[in-house]
Amino acid sequence: MPSLPVRPLEKPLKLSFISRLLALPALLLTLTTQGAPVYVQAGPGSFNHAALDLLAARNHMDYQRFYSGTPAHTYTSAAQAQTWAFSALANSTIEGQLVPAIVDAMRSYQVTELSAAVHMPIEMCVFGLNKTGKITHAASHPAALKQIARWLSAHQLQAKPVPKGTNEAARLLAADQFDQNTVAVGSCALKAVYPELTLRETGIQDNADNHTLFGLMKMEKRPQPISEDEARSALAHVVDQANVLINTRTDSAKALFSHINQRLAQMQPVALFKAQKHRPIEDLSREAVVLSKALEQAQQQCLDTGSVKAFFQAQMDAAKAIQYRYRAQWLSEGVPNQEADLTQLRNTLNQLGAAILQTLTTHLAQHGNLTTELKPVFLAALNTDNLTVQDKQRLYQALQSVRRVENCQATD
């Protein structure tokens, strides 16, 4: 059954004419921010669910989701309704990478359009009916069972495949369809969906580097089913296209991250200049200049100024933290006597600030918001000395909060 989103009425209201008028734009807004209908493989709390959440966060909206169980059922429904299907495509731990149930479904359905791809780490969690009881069976999606073979054999457990999804295994367990000795294995997000289940173990997947590639696609029924080999190469082609989308987005983010890194890399010479001249690190009038330049450019480029201000403040806070750490180091080691020219450095910083906003604007327009998907890329891209992991995390938090202004005309 498709689960249509239902908006609960907060309280029965007799709307006056004025408040009806006021409610109209709000209603239009909810209609326009609600995305297209999507038939989603598996169900609420599944890995597919979590992957589609990442896609929705990129566009700051949600899809109208119809959870559809197996890949075959998902493709059939999407093809009939001529709308989107969202499913897993490949997994890094499978030999040849292709997901067998998807190969099988592709024998009867073909992809006519691939609109977006998500590359998501898979972490498996174990849910039971009790905290400490003996475990004899593990219920899960067949693909998931293959990814926990070592854990199953270490505990001598028997697998109970549930092709509709890991979430379906959890649902059946919660509904007392299994016995006390059976656990369900799936996404750790199932915790919120089935609070009556007990989380018994986390991160039990065989391979720490376990990623699944998911795609948002339009499907069509094939006139005749094709062979397994043909379906395998058709799917391999879709996987290649999905990887191109992922790589293009990652490269665009890397260009942005590299400018942020270069800005922070200037802080060693900036700290050096200030140390040599016995000047304080904090310079609030310079911070005000940096912020006003950034906000002026942000406005011209249709970026939300509040979120840009917070990000630039986070950059300057990280910059100060780096400089203080150098100053502390130089108290014991002595100040190096290399040349440093603050005027020139500030020119470079202004140019990098403009480049950061330019690449950020382009990225948001072409690839949507930055989300947790790109966080590991960001953490790896920032390699400046004296920048801590906490500094980087705070910076990323501010960066991924930057938004574009809708219906805005750029003026530069």
Ligand SMILES: O=C(O)C(=O)Cc1ccccc1
């Ligand atoms: O059953 C699920 O949770 C799914 O979304 C299918 C699946 C299973 C294992 C890895 C990725 C997706």
